Amino acid sequence: MKLFYSPGACSLGIHVLLEETGAAFEPVACNVREGANRTPAFLAMNPKAKVPTLLRDNGHVLTEYPAIAVYLARTNPHAHLLPTDPDAEAEVLEAMDYIVATVHMQGFTRIARPANFAPAHTTPSEADIEAVKTRGREIFAAGMDLFEARLQGRDHVAGDAFSVADATLLFVENWAVRAGYTLGPNLAAHFARMKARPAVQRAFASEGLTL
Numbered sequence: 001m002k003l004f005y006s007p008g009a010c011s012l013g014i015h016v017l018l019e020e021t022g023a024a025f026e027p028v029a030c031n032v033r034e035g036a037n038r039t040p041a042f043l044a045m046n047p048k049a050k051v052p053t054l055l056r057d058n059g060h061v062l063t064e065y066p067a068i069a070v071y072l073a074r075t076n077p078h079a080h081l082l083p084t085d086p087d088a089e090a091e092v093l094e095a096m097d098y099i100v101a102t103v104h105m106q107g108f109t110r111i112a113r114p115a116n117f118a119p120a121h122t123t124p125s126e127a128d129i130e131a132v133k134t135r136g137r138e139i140f141a142a143g144m145d146l147f148e149a150r151l152q153g154r155d156h157v158a159g160d161a162f163s164v165a166d167a168t169l170l171f172v173e174n175w176a177v178r179a180g181y182t183l184g185p186n187l188a189a190h191f192a193r194m195k196a197r198p199a200v201q202r203a204f205a206s207e208g209l210t211l
């Protein structure tokens with residue numbers, strides 16, 4: 001198996017989950033800031049030009065963070081990454097989807113890549129860029145506030161154990177800290193709890209990130 005990741009990108013969450021499973025895999029750097037996701041070779045594998053991309057040993061290419069996370073959880077039941085109880089599973093999937101689809105894609109992407117929200121082949125004005133970033137900060141902050149409240153009195157995002165949702169919250173916590181956003185006390189404690197996990201430490205080291 002090969003994981004195509006960009007250092008510190010959302011693929012970090014999948015990198016952590018792979019480390020949690022103990023499965024054999026090869027991390028392959030695909031730096032999106034340098035355009036490595038737009039090379040003909042990468043586009044031939046994943047025309048969406050996105051990381052995470054998981055290339056399985058049978059040649060099948062799996063994309064979309066939640067699909068990869070559930071696949072890893074279901075193929076590695078010993079790692080207990082996703083509860084089997086339907087209520088607990090729904091809670092984990094709800095949290096993961098909100099983080100990926102809203103906090104990341106609607107929020108942080110507006111802050112980091114505001115030009116993505118302008119029509120293709122146009123140059124947005126400075127005012128348009130600022131407006132997009134402002135909306136992104138609002139969505140991102142609302143998401144972080146929601147998890148700050150949800151983590152009150154609990155160690156993990158959902159249920160009472162580590163799950164795919166915790167690895168997902170980890171990558172936005174990491175972005176938040178690097179962007180100068182102050183984590184609330186519950187998020188800060190969760191981030192510290194995540195960084196104490198050997199699998200997280202291995203993924204950070206592998207991507208050349210400081211803990």
Ligand SMILES: N[C@@H](CCC(=O)N[C@@H](CS)C(=O)NCC(=O)O)C(=O)O
Nearest residue numbers: 009010032049050051052064065066
């Ligand atoms: N919906 C995708 C989103 C993945 C995504 O947007 N990844 C970013 C990195 S955090 C990316 O590859 N961006 C490259 C680009 O937009 O050029 C998923 O869930 O995997």
